[in-house]
Amino acid sequence: MTRAAAGEPGRGTARAGDDVESLVARTLSELSLREKVGQLNQRLLGWEAVERRGGRWRLTDAFLREAERWSGIGALYGVLRADAWSGRSWDDGIGPDDRREVVELVQDAVRGASPRSIGALIVEEAPHGHQALGGTVLPTNLALAATWDPDLVREAGEAVAAELWSSGVDIALVSGLDVLRDPRWGRGEECFGESAALAAEMARAVVEGMQGRDRGRLGAGGVGVVMKHFAAQGEAAGGRNGQSSIIGARDLEEIHLRPARTAVSAGAVGLMAAYNDIDGVPCCANPWLLTTWLREQEGFDGIVMADGLAVDRLAALAGTLRGAGRLALLSGVDMSLWDEGFTTLVETAVEDAAVANAVDEACRRVLRLKARLGLLRAPDPAAAPGAGAEPFSRTGADLDTARRNTERISARAARESLVALTGDLCPLAGIGGPVAVLGPYAEDMECFLGDYVSPLPPERRTSVRAELGRMRPVIDGPAGFEENPGAFREASAVVLVLGGTSQRSYADEFDANGAARATVATSGEGVDLADVSLPEDQVDLVWRVRAATAAPLAVVIVSGRPLVLTGIEEPADSILWAGYAGPHGPAAVAEALTGAYRPAGRLPVTLLADPGAIPLHHDDRHPGEDVYRDTPRPVLHAFADHRLGAGDPAVDNLTVEWPERNRATIRVHLDGGRPEGGEAVVAVFARRTGGSVVPRLSELLAFGRLKVPGEGLACEWSVSATDLFGSDDDGTACELWTDPRHRCVVTSRR
Template identity: 45%
Template structure:
């Protein structure tokens, strides 16, 4: 017992209990603290009930004070296990400038709350402060990065790792501890509003970026440095394949599809050392993920050896009452399945009763508490419960955000040969609903931005265009609806210019009049919101007025470049067919407009590559490249193939790829820049299985490497093979290198790989492979 218990003489107590000894092994500290806790205190560690913004309020003199709601919550369980969103700012939380915590006072607020939590805890157990970090910390004045889909378009794990490290440093400097980051969802249906939160449609690309995320945010080692943050990887598993692209719907996935497509990123994150994962909303084979013991314990813990924390998504535990009959048994089901920490649920508040009633074992309760405590020890919160005050340079965050934005801009076609803009272009009309705003470049889960922060496409062109260039502007239309009154002004500006830049797309910008579900998803779409959580589409069309604007501008005869800013691959075949050039930048962040301008002007090469296939219409779905290798027929009324394939992206130069060749345990290819400008190509390695124990996919990405070449330069690019790249999911659902024959294809995109000259290798089921001369190419 501790000195706080007056029934025991202080002289009889050890000076330092083992759990407070920083030199003691972590297991010893966890076990000692757990042995001292009451059932009520244990249950409190597993609850994350409060919305953090309800824990405090700003006083008239500008300071923060704690609320009665926080007092009640900490009294309820004699402390607090975790607090979600203390610094979250957005339309749902209602936090904005100037009432919310900014860079200058977030750490003071976090320390104020932490001091109160420790005072209310008999054992002085600190709280975890859990924050949303989907593409930068979702707090006022934090760096906003491009969304995950844009990160996927960079094909650059190294750059993303540096950006993730910066986001973690900002989070910790402001008093946050744990980062919730989407990484595991695979974009298999672009109608889903959360497509922007996916790295793309491919499990291999997503796995490499998930590893980069974990390395960047967490660093290495068991203990977290003061500028590193444990990551909660969202969402486990299969949420990117819900029926009809509808949020939180069921996922009709066979186990093979789950293992081949939706689990590799999670497994990569676990192997990289991810501290936690979040159970998804959807169900797998009839059982919701938050209550799915086969998934959370049988697979994640027993087979993969994961020892970290499992968090439920918001109110997901209470949803289990639909199948258990009440929230007490719902909490018991989730705990027994493997959930350690709830989010806003009532079910976990009744775990003491659930144990007493025999609905779940005390051992399961203790195991979950131990995992929560272990994370707190790994963060050093018992020795350093308050914020390590450091300054994280704002300019560094802006530079990284801009670098990512520049790297995600993807040139889809330039049939008119108008890019980059040449000296003959003396006047440019910058048109469209995205042309002069940064609000729609940011994506969902973004804090309010201060006026003037960021750069639109119009801003970028006006600042960077050669002196004397006349840059005109007309909005033309809104993002949504069919209002066309502004089109004549846009047409006049285009007709009077040498070139038109038409900036179209969608938006995930929430507004204060958005109606929200209890978990923060948009319930009713308002204003110009066309994407984001809760904003699912039956079709993939833009607002109809945007197509009318596109038709009218192109009809002027002025060469037109269409730039798409979007959170999903919208269907705009009209731009593909009729615009002189087409590019997409996804949601490129605050400074994305400047990055787009740099690419248009040739100050930067377009180096992005598609992380998803782009459909011609929603009627074609699915169009992902790695479907099963079956002779699919076409449609009678439409082409069945994508408009642009996964991996596609053009440069301002051209490249030639020689046939690949084996070299030891690697494959090499000579790549030559055959154009007149320096440029970067992404060398993509695909495999096509010929002889295999299970039915194969048409192609599978198994490696990639970027190479930057001067005009005329040739370089040999080496891509390693081996178990990690040649393995497949076998009939027993285990991943291993199985005997068979595969083709290795190297190309610039999935579509190009279909006709690339392959090298054929025979696998012996181990680490060895050969290139048999008698195998036809």
């Protein structure tokens, strides 16, 4: 059971002790200006730092030159990354058995180049599992959000961190701060949905899972987390990636800064400044965002990393690369990513005292993080317990065990992420005879994996068609309708697998920051769309199949963005939303269709009836109904929508009590449904009235995913008066509800 209310617990930022601060201060005093600037740079694409020659991994000349240039290296990005952009595959990439060897090779060279033996931060992408060969792949964030289960996300974060730790990795780059406000944006799959409350709790779970509560597992089986992207990237105008977010201060604070505040309170050691600008000011050049709000107001003590090449993009604003580096540093960026602008800080600092001081402060923060991770060597280990540890003496690190654990969690997450939208929850249960499985993604594996994913080994390939075939007879023949129309006369049911994919091909072209240029993908970075309707040929296929058979027709939607599904609502007997459920997605879908598992997930987004109504959200201040003359009912499936099956646990009571003057207790009781009970997601919504601000139509106040026994279950949340009546403290009432049947109004604070 998880709180989504405001009034979050005290920040667990675990300030460094005097021992670490002493080590950092001494190290900083001994570094030259060039070495300090080197600690702020992360220029290399890590997969270009090593190569295999004669059956052995060796360092490249480019890496050795970089280490010599700065007498060490601040951070190295993506040494183990494997995907279409890096070009690394199972043929030439770094396999699981080679990871530690390669990272140790790199670290030995970095320490050897540094007069103070400072190691590099080994930084890897882990938006939904480690993006390395053999790295366990999880469902993407949008699918994880559909579980409404932060405890599961916390457990997944811990498991992925164990994989990373066992591989010698120090820092994970993890999406989790973006709130999806426009489905046209291609990176919607990286978001935990459209609700700031849901996204904030999931962000907390990621940080606590990967770092431990109060950073307790840093340097001891956990890795540091740089949460991205900061801030308001999900609000970019028209859903255009990295462009202007035109948003007022109130919505910025309440929607887009809330996940960041929660990540900071959970102890995240880093945030990544986003590409977009907010009302014209780029995030990487925004001192109010990166310094005033983040450090002075929220007490953040970690590092701010720029997104890839974001510093150099400031040259259009600052006039030169040198000006771009200065602007980003003085605004609050501590570490660049692949940029040239930060390399110019040596020359700039000689001439500009403000830059010299800012270099010292940024370097201090980087060194503090390295000390926590065991990358600084203390002259006297007794003076800094733990800070002088060798980075690779990782006691108990067992990659194989970690991967098995993460696979188990990935399979569970795939099942929990499924959302039944219409019709029977398990449409094939009780139906005998063969099933026809068709559609563009019926025999596709990659469509379930999302963007930022490494290739799976060939033996892991499967599909919905293959997984259903393990459970019941599936009609032989091609998956295409035109090639085998006669099969429909034999089919007892038809399953259509539709939607989209974020698959990247090794033949694709990429921008300098890795975004796809020409690609078959329909979602992901660099794939913004003006029209998010289900493709016309897929809608046409549903209608043609419907015309060819009277058998039950089940549609599975695999997608990384909220698609408009209006065209298939009528012909389909049931619709199952699967997001990008990960490598175990096909098996989870087969289980749900046949009744081996009853889906209990909820939509983390609003599905609209018409693409022209974008954007609309559950927490808007004004309704969208009866506004458009051509689409008077613009919402097809509301945020948190799901199909409740007969006998599934359901809410039967909602009450609010005031055990304290300024704190209320919300109590919800669920009946158990069938004798064996089942899973249920409980979501409590609120709408304030009174005050000086137009209230939102609904706000997610509290939620949890529960296993409900047959006799039923009671759950409760403690919330503050501010949660109910607003921070301006002049609200007069608050209506709460879990569904249309269970509502109550709170008007006093006894």
